[in-house]
Amino acid sequence: MNKLAMRRAWFQVHKWIGLILAILIIPLSLSGAALVWHDALDRIVDPTRYAVSGTTVLGPDVYVAAAMSRLKHGERIAQLTMPEDGGPVVVAAAAAGVAPKRPGPPQRTMVYLDPPTARVLEVSASNGGLVRFLHVLHGSLQLPGIGRSIVGWIGVAMMVSCFTGLWLWWPTIGKWTRGLRYRRHRNADTNLHHLFGFWIALPLFVLSLTGAWISFPQFFGKITGEASRPRGGPDRGAMMRAKPLAKPGQPLAVAIGKARSLAGGAPLRSVTWPTDLSADWTVTFARGNTPVGVKIADDTGGATAAPARPQTGVARWMRRIHDGTDMGALWRVIIFLGGILPAVLAVTGVIMWWRARGWKAELAAKRAVRA
Incomplete structure (x- = not known):
């Protein structure tokens, strides 16, 4: 296959x-x-949920009591999260009845409270709101079950598109710097497609790769040796659907007090209630970038340090690169452009294709007349 034939083939793939x-x-x-x-x-x-009156915090029991007054009959508190960066205290409650076995985390009732007064700011469903909608859209296209895989394969296709786009962008004659010119065509949409496509190709390839990695963790984990090992007991989905205990053996204040003995004076970050599948309190304290977790046995009150979640590894780095966590403002701006410009490229690409159909039809008509 000569260069011209290969270029035509890559063009068809890209198109x-x-x-x-x-x-x-x-x-x-x-x-x-x-x-x-x-x-x-x-x-x-x-x-509304961020309309706090200050940063002073009260005892966790006060927030729990305030949240309980707004919960429906049968709902049980599952987690308490203390404020961060001037935000509200958040109490999550599990719905009454048995959680349905569907993909993704079960719905929770979220109660947002003012830290200094324990006043309820807002009560809403965990799967409601624009930001949550965008998270589900980006992660699974709002398609339970198969959506995550579809997103992953779109990431693979986008990597191919980045490669073929760069191949087509590369000037066929002269130096490669000729491709950096804005005016390569008489139509503005074509010029924008070439210009934006070149500058965003590498970041978009990285974002597509990391997105596919997040969608297919088991596949890529086998490549890097980080595939999750099978463990005994309930799987992660079952643990998320587990029902919090209505009347734990250890009071909240007692569980937190016992956990503090292993936290070294670190401030409280969150408390997760024991459930019918795991009869342990999980108390987390903020200590720099690595939270300290403590497990409290609800029956005996024994306290043990919970294994720290690994902060390194390829999979974690892929997620950080993809969402910009702790990657600095510059990379976050690049990620933002990596989301805006592909939409522009999609629109300009469709315009280019539609216009090409027009002039090809005109050319075919002229040839038919001559024949």
């Missing part, structure tokens, strides 16, 4: 990836761009 997946790439990219600033976005779209 049909863009045309077939454009309707999915646009919402996937734009939702990813918005989620780069998810904390700020959540404060904008749901200001």
Whole structure:
């Protein structure tokens, strides 16, 4: 295959990836761009839950009592999260009855409280709100079960599109720097497609790779030797659906007090209630970038240090690169552009294809007249 034939082949691959997946790439990219600033976005779209009066905190029992007054009959508190960065105290409660066996975390009732007064700011469902909608859209296209795999394969297709796009961008004559010119065509959309496509190709390839990695952790884990090992007992989904105990053996204050003995004076971060599958309190304290977790046996009150969640590893780095966590403002801006520009490329690509259909039809008509 000569260079011209190879270029035509890559063009067909690039074109049909863009045309077939454009309707999915646009919402996937734009939702990813918005989620780069998810904390700020959540404060904008749901200001009520952040309308705190200060940063002074009360005892955890006070927040639990205030939240209980707003819960429905049969709902049980599952977790208490103390404020961070001037936000509210959050109490999560499990719904009454048995949680349905569906993909993803079960729905929780979220109660947001003012730290200094324990006043209830808002009560809402955990799967409600714009930011949560964007998270599910970006992670699974709002398609339970198969959506995550579809997103992963879109990431694979986008990697191929980045490679073929760079191949087509590369000038066929002269130095490669000729490709950096804006005006390579008489149409603005074509020039924008070439220009934006070049500058975003490498970041977009990285974001597509990390997105596919997150979607297929078992596959990539086998490559890096980080595949999760099978463990005894209930799986992660069952643990998330587990029912919190209505009347734990250890009172909340007692469980926190026993956990503090192993926390070295670190401030309280969160408390997770014992359930019908795991009869342990999990008390987490904030200590720098590595939280300290303590397990409290609900029957005996014994305290043991919980294994720290690994902060290193390829999979964790892939997630950090993809969502920009602790990666600095510059990379977050690049990720944001990596979400906006693919949508622009999808639109300009469709325009280019539609215009090409027009002039090809005109050319075919002229040839038919001559014949």
